[in-house]
Amino acid sequence: MSQQNNAQVPDNAETGAYDPAASSLADTVQKEVMEELLSIRGSIDNFDATLVYLLAERFKATQRVGHLKAVHALPPSDPGREKAQIERLRRLAQEAHLDPEFAEKFMNFIISEVIRHHQTISATHAENGN
Numbered sequence: 001m002s003q004q005n006n007a008q009v010p011d012n013a014e015t016g017a018y019d020p021a022a023s024s025l026a027d028t029v030q031k032e033v034m035e036e037l038l039s040i041r042g043s044i045d046n047f048d049a050t051l052v053y054l055l056a057e058r059f060k061a062t063q064r065v066g067h068l069k070a071v072h073a074l075p076p077s078d079p080g081r082e083k084a085q086i087e088r089l090r091r092l093a094q095e096a097h098l099d100p101e102f103a104e105k106f107m108n109f110i111i112s113e114v115i116r117h118h119q120t121i122s123a124t125h126a127e128n129g130n
């Protein structure tokens with residue numbers, strides 16, 4: 001059923017609801033091309049949602065590591081572990097036809113954020129006198 005934009009029914013801009021058809025191309029692209037684009041974008045949306053859930057679960061696990069390290073006075077980063085992870089992920093990326101340079105950059109970006117969290121957890125732990 002199509003939604004009417006009137007005072008009773010707020011549109012996406014007002015509700016903040018996601019519009020999967022949002023685009024700046026609507027007026028410049030043929031109808032069939034736009035349909036194919038939207039269909040592919042449906043898959044991209046599913047992948048992006050999966051990435052967010054995966055990252056959320058990964059950060060839950062790394063937060064646990066951060067608390068364990070703080071309790072046992074271990075350093076926030078573990079360069080030996082990181083080196084092994086990067087080497088493994090570069091190999092996996094190659095096999096999956098993903099640019100290994102990109103995989104390494106992406107992994108380093110995530111790891112640096114995790115280390116920042118671990119530093120915060122460690123500082124909070126120290127402040128609390130444990």
Ligand SMILES: C=C(O[C@@H]1C=C(C(=O)O)C=C[C@H]1O)C(=O)O
Pocket residue numbers: 062065076077078079081082085110111114115118
């Ligand atoms: C999560 C850890 O802490 C840091 C973050 C890592 C990661 O995000 O994978 C890996 C090594 C550490 O520098 C860990 O030591 O396992």
